Amino acid sequence: MTIAYENLARPEDLLGYRWPAPALPASDSLISTRQLVKVIGTTMENQSLVLKGMDLDIHRGEFVSIVGASGSGKSTLLYLLGGLDRPTHGEIYISGLPLSGMNDATLTAVRNQTIGFVFQFHFLLPEFTALENVMMPMLKMGHRTKREATEHANQLLGQVGLGNKTHRRTTDLSGGEQQRVAIARALANDPDVLLADEPTGNLDKANSQNVAHIFEEIASDGDRTILMVTHDPHMAERAFRVITLDDGRIVGDHKNPHPSPTNTASRKS
Numbered sequence: 001m002t003i004a005y006e007n008l009a010r011p012e013d014l015l016g017y018r019w020p021a022p023a024l025p026a027s028d029s030l031i032s033t034r035q036l037v038k039v040i041g042t043t044m045e046n047q048s049l050v051l052k053g054m055d056l057d058i059h060r061g062e063f064v065s066i067v068g069a070s071g072s073g074k075s076t077l078l079y080l081l082g083g084l085d086r087p088t089h090g091e092i093y094i095s096g097l098p099l100s101g102m103n104d105a106t107l108t109a110v111r112n113q114t115i116g117f118v119f120q121f122h123f124l125l126p127e128f129t130a131l132e133n134v135m136m137p138m139l140k141m142g143h144r145t146k147r148e149a150t151e152h153a154n155q156l157l158g159q160v161g162l163g164n165k166t167h168r169r170t171t172d173l174s175g176g177e178q179q180r181v182a183i184a185r186a187l188a189n190d191p192d193v194l195l196a197d198e199p200t201g202n203l204d205k206a207n208s209q210n211v212a213h214i215f216e217e218i219a220s221d222g223d224r225t226i227l228m229v230t231h232d233p234h235m236a237e238r239a240f241r242v243i244t245l246d247d248g249r250i251v252g253d254h255k256n257p258h259p260s261p262t263n264t265a266s267r268k269s
């Protein structure tokens, strides 16, 4: 579908103000946004302003949850940060590099190398084993031999507690196990950032806690950054920073001073 941009209202018209050119992000941030705006819709009548100018700095090693009512823009924000979609206005920086300056091929390469995605639905390949599903992104990337990919996939599946089920077809695994395979797959190419959109949306409480625990483990090495969109307040509490969205704006951004007890207990000091 071709969007007729000349027919769209400018974001500043919708917002009622103009803003200066994006400022450079804080130098030590891994992901930053400046004045991030997303307009959805192809005509003047149906377009809507989904993100209304967001400034955000995420640092390496942070475990952040993003909360907010349905329709507040959480998924839109996550997809923009992951380079799956382009903003209408404003800038996204990854390690200080503006994404707007990258063509689609470069953006795809950066995305494949730096970002892992976990969705509410696991999107595993049903005809393949857990091991094969986790190996797939590595073989696609071509940085590892088949033997190295096998070894790494085994290690990742061990990390998510599935070391004894690596040769099961994914259809023979439970919902919770499938989501853990999806997490292992998201980690396959050693991404700097894990983006998760409602990763426990289809899971019961015990399995959700399992996923939260795995995220804590991943975040605890201090190198990997996690951004997790969630509806579930118990999940959000496990993160060390909680960002709240409302109607396309950031309305809350605070450190979580009292992470849940299991969280504290499970973290390596």
Ligand SMILES: Nc1ncnc2c1ncn2[C@@H]1O[C@H](COP(=O)(O)OP(=O)(O)O)[C@@H](O)[C@H]1O
Binding pocket: 040, 041, 050, 068, 069, 070, 071, 072, 073, 074, 075, 076, 077
């Ligand atoms: N492809 C789309 N077409 C039309 N509207 C959309 C599209 N994607 C998102 N929206 C609208 O943008 C707003 C934010 O959506 P979304 O980011 O999915 O919110 P959340 O993930 O917080 O529930 C909602 O009002 C939604 O209806």
Ligand SMILES: [Mg+2]
Binding pocket: 074, 075, 076
């Ligand atoms: Mg959503």
